[in-house]
Amino acid sequence: MPLIKDGAFVEDKWTYADEEGPLPEGPVIVSLTRWHNEKEALAARTAPLGIKLLSGEEPKEIAGDLDKFAVIALDFPMFKNGRAYSYARLLRERYGYKGELRATGDVLRDQLFFMHRCGFDAYEVSQRITIDGWKEAMDEISVVYQPASDGRKTIFQARHGG
Amino acid sequence: MYRYDEFDHALVQDRVKQFSGQVQRRLAGEITEDEFKPLRLMNGVYLQLHAYMLRVAVPYGTLSSRQMRMLAHIARKYDKGYGHFTTRQNIQYNWPALKDIPAILEDLASVEMHALQTSGNCIRNVTSDQYAGVAANEVEDPRIWSEIIRQWSTLHPEFSFLPRKFKFAVTGAPEDRAAIRVHDIGIELVKGKDGRTAFDIYVGGGQGRTPMIGKLIGKAISQENLLTYLEAIMRVYNMHGRRDHLFKSRIKILVHTIGEEEMRRQVEEEFAAMQKDGPVELPKAEIERIQAYFAPPAYETLENDPAELNEAFEKTPAFARWVKQNVAAHKVPGYAIANISLKPVGGVAGDASSEQMEKVAELADAYSFSEIRVTHEQNLVLADVPQKDLFALWQELDANGLGTPNLGLITDQIVCPGLDYCNLANARSIPIGQAIAKKFEDLDRQNDIGELKIKISGCINACGHHHVGHIGILGVDKKGTEFYQVSLGGSADEKTSLGDITGPAFTEDKIVGAVENIVETYLSERQDGERFLDTYRRIGMKPFKEKLYAAH
Numbered sequence: 209m210p211l212i213k214d215g216a217f218v219e220d221k222w223t224y225a226d227e228e229g230p231l232p233e234g235p236v237i238v239s240l241t242r243w244h245n246e247k248e249a250l251a252a253r254t255a256p257l258g259i260k261l262l263s264g265e266e267p268k269e270i271a272g273d274l275d276k277f278a279v280i281a282l283d284f285p286m287f288k289n290g291r292a293y294s295y296a297r298l299l300r301e302r303y304g305y306k307g308e309l310r311a312t313g314d315v316l317r318d319q320l321f322f323m324h325r326c327g328f329d330a331y332e333v334s335q336r337i338t339i340d341g342w343k344e345a346m347d348e349i350s351v352v353y354q355p356a357s358d359g360r361k362t363i364f365q366a367r368h369g370g
Numbered sequence: 371m372y373r374y375d376e377f378d379h380a381l382v383q384d385r386v387k388q389f390s391g392q393v394q395r396r397l398a399g400e401i402t403e404d405e406f407k408p409l410r411l412m413n414g415v416y417l418q419l420h421a422y423m424l425r426v427a428v429p430y431g432t433l434s435s436r437q438m439r440m441l442a443h444i445a446r447k448y449d450k451g452y453g454h455f456t457t458r459q460n461i462q463y464n465w466p467a468l469k470d471i472p473a474i475l476e477d478l479a480s481v482e483m484h485a486l487q488t489s490g491n492c493i494r495n496v497t498s499d500q501y502a503g504v505a506a507n508e509v510e511d512p513r514i515w516s517e518i519i520r521q522w523s524t525l526h527p528e529f530s531f532l533p534r535k536f537k538f539a540v541t542g543a544p545e546d547r548a549a550i551r552v553h554d555i556g557i558e559l560v561k562g563k564d565g566r567t568a569f570d571i572y573v574g575g576g577q578g579r580t581p582m583i584g585k586l587i588g589k590a591i592s593q594e595n596l597l598t599y600l601e602a603i604m605r606v607y608n609m610h611g612r613r614d615h616l617f618k619s620r621i622k623i624l625v626h627t628i629g630e631e632e633m634r635r636q637v638e639e640e641f642a643a644m645q646k647d648g649p650v651e652l653p654k655a656e657i658e659r660i661q662a663y664f665a666p667p668a669y670e671t672l673e674n675d676p677a678e679l680n681e682a683f684e685k686t687p688a689f690a691r692w693v694k695q696n697v698a699a700h701k702v703p704g705y706a707i708a709n710i711s712l713k714p715v716g717g718v719a720g721d722a723s724s725e726q727m728e729k730v731a732e733l734a735d736a737y738s739f740s741e742i743r744v745t746h747e748q749n750l751v752l753a754d755v756p757q758k759d760l761f762a763l764w765q766e767l768d769a770n771g772l773g774t775p776n777l778g779l780i781t782d783q784i785v786c787p788g789l790d791y792c793n794l795a796n797a798r799s800i801p802i803g804q805a806i807a808k809k810f811e812d813l814d815r816q817n818d819i820g821e822l823k824i825k826i827s828g829c830i831n832a833c834g835h836h837h838v839g840h841i842g843i844l845g846v847d848k849k850g851t852e853f854y855q856v857s858l859g860g861s862a863d864e865k866t867s868l869g870d871i872t873g874p875a876f877t878e879d880k881i882v883g884a885v886e887n888i889v890e891t892y893l894s895e896r897q898d899g900e901r902f903l904d905t906y907r908r909i910g911m912k913p914f915k916e917k918l919y920a921a922h
Contacts, residue, residue, distance in 0.1 A: 263613075266609065287408065287531070288408070288491065288531055288613075289531065289613055290491075290528075290529070290530065290531025290532060290608060291608060291609055291613075293527065293528045293529075293530075293531065293608070294528055294605050294608045294609050295609075297528055301647040301648060302643060302646075302647050316405070318392070318408070318409055319531075321527070322525075322527040322528075322530055322531075323527075325527035326527050326528055348384055348387065348388045348391075349381065349384045349385070349388065349525060350380055350381075350384050351377050351380045351381050351384070352525070352527075353381075353521045353522055353524055353525070353526075354522060354526055354527065354650065355648065355650060355651070356527050356528065363377040363378075363381075363521070364521075364651065364652065364653055364656050365651075365653075366377065367375070367377065367653075367655075367656060367659065368653045368655045368656060
């Protein structure tokens, strides 16, 4: 799946690991189940480690382990399922996660703006999205009312010199 | 009323441009109808039985005369010359062409209006009390807080893909005209310990196929904490609300499943954590800025009951009848609240023609500080009319089919569009409402019956609020035939109750007779001064049921 990060299509160096069996070489993203089952072995690997949370697997489950992960992928099983927006904000704002936060699954052009505001910085998108489309999605709404993970100045702040 | 500043304008303009692009992509075939659906739904565009429908937001039901004229213009230019005011205080156009919708949105934006979040699984247009600012005993104008919530909820990045749609209602008075206890979140303004406005927050009310009354989750929440507290409720719902089943995904089901106590615990826990993460700050200066927009208009010093009013009563009994029924007390001496019924016998509840909209705009300019309110019972209100001008106002209304003196009476019904328009409906609603109104057309008879709210839905989704009708009527489909199930004793005010079903449903040709039968039973059982609802609450279902099904 093409990956957009920092405003460009980049090569995805990460592999999603299966639920069991030998791990592939290099950076892997494991499931929460596998992380729970093989925590020590996974932490002992030298290659970078990532984790994928499915809808219903809440960030508090990994809140104590965040320094182990260079990537956290949050799944959108359907674009209509918006749980991961809350998960993303919790990871950024409550648990202080600084690594790559990746949107995976049903990631559509018209959701990118909201995802970005909630703290995602990487997007596994379908081929039909172009970089111009991505930029347009980021820029088409020029002002925001709410504070979120992107730290943008809100309209309330702008009105009152904040 | 509130006026956009440069930021509000920028957001709406950005959104119009964005949606125009989306429509162009759809018309060019670059995206499929399936892919377009969530985009158009975020902008109030539905695909109905016959055509696209556009729902335009009227935030907390307040319109300027200028905005009303634009609504009239849109109805004339892009639709069939009328619009339909809804139970969410919005207006719907039933026949716009998709290609015209960007132009309609441009027109709306030019008068500070939009169709944002009038559909989709997001926080919908906030509704409020149509007597906001003019009711004698209100804590504060609830529209101040409705506007703050409108802004906070607009394009909220975390809460635009909720399990289901989400409806807020806000009231500032103890008499609840906004039905707050049957909303996902209902907010009542109260006086906090320090004497400042605070908020009682009810969560998990709703109608639809599983009607529930909201639970008081947050008590006297302070102004500083309001948005953070709301965000905590929304986050608990966004994370824990069911998404596997369309009918079980509203917040009322979550509250019902985990219980009021557990819901409160989760909200409080999330709220406490959010305060550490960084609360949603609402600067005091911002509250004051918005309060200033809702400052009372420049009232003249007038006396109550001016001589010309009493003269007109004597000369024109029809006017006296209208005042008695449709005019409510105003907090300022010499002023009155005038309700404009959109329920003429033979009409469609909530419909207004372009000409009528323009007439109302003109009358608002002449008599009511150029402001109009839409009610959730699908009528209009001029909230600040000098009593001395009521007669002139009534003459104009009456001459334009807007003077029906039936507010709160049996012909003032809430009626959903039903099978005549809606692709969810099982049965027609509009003709049933019309047939009942026709049967009770006689005004003396209506007055004798007194306050009686009939609410009609064409399907279980309850857009016609049948659960909270004094008499509720629900259209159901049984093997291709339309039947109507009747319930009694519902109410959406500060003593909210859900109606009880009478028994087997009635066919189309029996439903009007059934309503008559219920009314006759009430008239024979009522004691002095009792409204229908009072009698029902005193004597219960049995006498009604016996009469209704006696022949069977």
